[in-house]
Amino acid sequence: MNGAPPKGLQQHSAVIYPAVMLLIFFVAPFGIMLAVSFYHRVESAFYEPAFELANYARFLTAFFGKALGFSIWIAALASAISVAVAFPFTYFMTRLGRPAQVRWLVLILAVLSLSEVIIGFAWSSLLSRTAGVSNILVWLGLMAQPEAWTPAFSALLIGLVYLGFPYTVLVLYPALSRLDPELAQASRMLGASPFKTFFLVIVPVLRNAIMSAFIMVFVFDLGAYILPQVLGKPEHWTLSVHITDQAVFQSNIPFAAALAIFLMLVSLALVSLTMLLGQQRRTP
Amino acid sequence: MAGLRLEEIGKIYGSLAAVQDVTLDFPQGKFVCLLGPSGCGKTTLLRLIAGLETPTTGRVLLDGKDLTEWPAHKREFGMVFQSLALFPHLTVGENVAYALRIRGADRPTQRKRAQELLELVRLPGVIDRHISQLSGGQRQRVAIARALALNPKLFLLDEPLSALDAKLREAMQVELRLLQQRLGISTIVVTHDQREAMTMADIVVIMDHGRVQQVASPLDTYRSPANAFVADFIGTSNLIAAILQSPTSASVQGRAIRIERLPQGVSTGAQVTLSVRPEEVHIRPAGEAGENRISGEITFIRDLGASIEVTARCADAEILAVMTPRERPSARIGDPVMVELPAPACVVLKQ
Numbered sequence: 001m002n003g004a005p006p007k008g009l010q011q012h013s014a015v016i017y018p019a020v021m022l023l024i025f026f027v028a029p030f031g032i033m034l035a036v037s038f039y040h041r042v043e044s045a046f047y048e049p050a051f052e053l054a055n056y057a058r059f060l061t062a063f064f065g066k067a068l069g070f071s072i073w074i075a076a077l078a079s080a081i082s083v084a085v086a087f088p089f090t091y092f093m094t095r096l097g098r099p100a101q102v103r104w105l106v107l108i109l110a111v112l113s114l115s116e117v118i119i120g121f122a123w124s125s126l127l128s129r130t131a132g133v134s135n136i137l138v139w140l141g142l143m144a145q146p147e148a149w150t151p152a153f154s155a156l157l158i159g160l161v162y163l164g165f166p167y168t169v170l171v172l173y174p175a176l177s178r179l180d181p182e183l184a185q186a187s188r189m190l191g192a193s194p195f196k197t198f199f200l201v202i203v204p205v206l207r208n209a210i211m212s213a214f215i216m217v218f219v220f221d222l223g224a225y226i227l228p229q230v231l232g233k234p235e236h237w238t239l240s241v242h243i244t245d246q247a248v249f250q251s252n253i254p255f256a257a258a259l260a261i262f263l264m265l266v267s268l269a270l271v272s273l274t275m276l277l278g279q280q281r282r283t284p
Numbered sequence: 285m286a287g288l289r290l291e292e293i294g295k296i297y298g299s300l301a302a303v304q305d306v307t308l309d310f311p312q313g314k315f316v317c318l319l320g321p322s323g324c325g326k327t328t329l330l331r332l333i334a335g336l337e338t339p340t341t342g343r344v345l346l347d348g349k350d351l352t353e354w355p356a357h358k359r360e361f362g363m364v365f366q367s368l369a370l371f372p373h374l375t376v377g378e379n380v381a382y383a384l385r386i387r388g389a390d391r392p393t394q395r396k397r398a399q400e401l402l403e404l405v406r407l408p409g410v411i412d413r414h415i416s417q418l419s420g421g422q423r424q425r426v427a428i429a430r431a432l433a434l435n436p437k438l439f440l441l442d443e444p445l446s447a448l449d450a451k452l453r454e455a456m457q458v459e460l461r462l463l464q465q466r467l468g469i470s471t472i473v474v475t476h477d478q479r480e481a482m483t484m485a486d487i488v489v490i491m492d493h494g495r496v497q498q499v500a501s502p503l504d505t506y507r508s509p510a511n512a513f514v515a516d517f518i519g520t521s522n523l524i525a526a527i528l529q530s531p532t533s534a535s536v537q538g539r540a541i542r543i544e545r546l547p548q549g550v551s552t553g554a555q556v557t558l559s560v561r562p563e564e565v566h567i568r569p570a571g572e573a574g575e576n577r578i579s580g581e582i583t584f585i586r587d588l589g590a591s592i593e594v595t596a597r598c599a600d601a602e603i604l605a606v607m608t609p610r611e612r613p614s615a616r617i618g619d620p621v622m623v624e625l626p627a628p629a630c631v632v633l634k635q
Contacts, residue, residue: 180369182365182369185336185365185369186365186369186430187382188355188356189356189362189431190383190431190433190434191386191387193357196386201373205371
């Protein structure tokens, strides 16, 4: 790029193409959703154009406030666990030879190809009383009788971590594989044990990668709407589930749109806040 | 015994022997350069000393104590890495004081020591800067200061100056040498640059294919190379095939060449190699009689201003002579000449 005004079709298309794509796939649907969120719902029909704030006023109730709080809490917890598990995993993976790394990445990509539905029902069976892992523990003599571990908060958490784990690994992988191994060695030569080196050098040097991984999995987990229904109790329904419920089962599209916009604004605010905190730490 | 000792050290990676049967003594307070082409095992040897690798065979001893099984973080050696490996998330001062922080020193102590060390490497006033704000030469000094923070018994450097441009590199070589002499610290530097080794080292260890080829002072490696590899690697050398005729004479292309020194274990009649440095070779007019001369023909003259390089072909040997402009021969390319190999300059190498 030389800063001169673009000439000819080829140079113009470099600007126009992304703009058109953005318009078709983001601006237009978002605009429609924004408009619908102010529409008036017609009972036993669909909706009619209007401008009312009733949809927004409705979720200022304790019920939806609680759902929002729970959504953020479980998404944050699940993504924190995902990062905490995936970071050491990816670190040790990048220390392996090339062929071993490729094998692990293929495995991770295979897990990635599983849909939320399959993951949800697989964990639901694994944690069930009739066919779950508790039967193995009974067989080993560690438990008296099989128990159902789902639906439960812990079941939902396991499902979300499982869902987010491969994404976390793939976001962390490039940064970790570029990490200069001499940094860790320098720390060891200066007297730091491998454990101290990990927390004093490797983690802080990769702060930005860890932050991006966290934000990505957080947003991803926030959008999960099948796992809470399969692995959670009704009180574990996240805002995403309520949006689905309103749109699909209650046919209240305007309210679902309003909820979706609200969830988006909240997650945008949280992501910006996280990034702002990250930047402040960097330049004291 | 004081100093570092390596005993029959070997390191094998899979089927590759990176270091083979190395026994070496590093006397206290000396500046030692591990010198060799890339892949010769010099970096592996340094990493074995540092404890970043474990030898397959042999022992590492410091002042008579066996360190072989000690992990790197317990050896308390200072090391400067090829990439420098400065911590990008810390300031200059925090980098330098990292070792003190690990040992639980309080902040004022850390800062005071960092200041001292930065003055030692002549880099005052940058203590609060970020690493990204420093130039290449400044980073170099920070890495040196950081490695010296604990007054280590051994100071190890892996190709430390390779990232600097030529001029800065030469200045840093001198400075590193002066710093080492001032502190009297035992220092081991890995390098592939023989000028660097010549500038800094008390002792040069020349390696090739995982084995030590020669251990000597820099000047001795130049004047009395132990074998053809060393003669060729250190500076430029004419390597000429010869047959030993007597303890004082060798035959080169049918002519008798007087020699003054013989390596041990070479007997009369043996095939040997004569190593003669280009600056010792003289080009004489054709037909002029004299000792130690063989006939040849000039094939190329390279006039570099400060020196002149003349290449002469003598039967199957190309012989290079370097001379000052004053000594320039009147002969031109294609002219027959006599090439003189003075006896004191002929180093006999076993084949």
